[in-house]
Amino acid sequence: MTIKVGVNGYGVIGKRVADAVRAMPDMDLLGVADVATDWRVRTAAGLGFGVFAATPEADTAMREVGVPVSGTLTDLLDQVDVVxxxxxxxxAAGNLEAYRAAGVKAVFQGGESHATTGHSFVAQANxxxxxxxxxxxVVSCNTTSIVRVLGALQQAGLxxxxxxxxxxxxxxxGESHHGGIMNTVVPExxxxxxxxxxxxxxLPDLDVVTMAAKAAHTQSHNHFWTLQLTRPASREEVLDALRAAPRIxxxxxxxxxxxxxxxxxxMRDLGRPRGDMWEVAVWEDVLSVAGDEAYLTYQVYNEAIVVPETIDAIRALTGTVTDGAASIATTDEILGVRREFLPERVEAMPA
Known part of the structure; x- marks a missing residue:
C-alpha cells in the first residue's frame, strides 16, 4: 500500500517533512497547504509540490499573486490517507475537527498539548x-531527544x-530578523x-526533572544531564546502551x-539537505561515569530531529508497518541517518 500524505503548513518543519515523505518508497505526497503567499509557498510550487490554500482568504490571496493553486485544504483532505x-x-488543534470530518488520520507536532490527541509519539519508545x-x-525536538537518550538508558536497566x-x-x-534574545540569557x-x-x-515511569533557559543563539539546543544510575556501572556500559538505540x-x-x-x-560538509541533523549528537569524550552517576551533554538540531519520527508516525497510524524497528530502519536508511558522522580512525603506520 502506498500511503497518500498531505502536509498542512509549509514552514520550518513542514518543508522538511514534505521532502522526507517524497523520498519514502511507500508514501506519495499529494500536496502542501498553507496561508502564506511569499517566497516559501512559491518555492514549494517551483519544486513541483501541489499547493493548496488552507483558508478561503488564502485561496484568493494566492491566486492574486500568481501562485498556482491546486485547490483548498478540503480538496487535499479528500485525497489523502494522512495529514x-x-x-x-x-x-493545529483547531484543525482537528476538519480532519475528523474528512475521515483522515492526523499527525500533530509538539507545539500542541498531549490532550489534543491523547497520544504522544517517539518511534523507539512507543x-x-x-x-x-x-x-x-510527535513530541517537541527537546522532548524527542530526552526520550531517545534517557529511554535508551532506561531500556538497558541503567x-x-x-x-x-x-x-x-x-x-x-530563519526568524531571527523578527527580533530575539540579544546579549542575555532568559531562564524559564x-x-x-x-x-x-x-x-x-x-515514558510514564521516567524520573526526570528539567530546567531550561533561552540563550542568544539560533543554532540548535544543548543539553546537560546528571544521571543517577540503578547501580555502579562502567563508562563503556553507558556508551553501549546509547549505541544500541537508534538515532543517536x-x-x-x-x-x-x-x-x-x-x-x-x-552537517553541511556531509551534504545534508539544509545542513539538517536528524540524530541526537552525544559528545562521547565528554561523557563521564563515577560509580552510579553519569554525566553527559548532547546537541539537538531543532529544525530536523522530529522529521524521522513524523515519517514513522505516518506508518503507525495507517498500520502499513506494525513493527517499529522495521519502520525506523526504513526511514533511517532512506534519509541517511548515521551512528557515526566521521570515518573510523586509522592507526598510524610505524615509521
Missing amino acids: VDTTPKRV YETAVGRDTTR LARARGVLIRRATDP ASIPSHQGPDARTV AFIRMSDGLTALNTTVEL
Missing part, C-alpha cells in the same frame, strides 16, 4: 501503541533518575520546565567538534 499538521502552535490510531502527536539543564536556542535561524519561569513532564507522556550519533571534542556551530558546519 501531517505542521501549522503554528495552537493553530511505536506499537500508535498503530491504527486516528491521531498522534537509569534511576535524570536531572537536566537545557540551553535553548533563542529562535529559528518554572522548574521543572515543560520538557520533563512532556517526556513522561511517552557520537561526536568528539578531540575531532574539533567543540561547539554547536562546528557540528552544524559538519
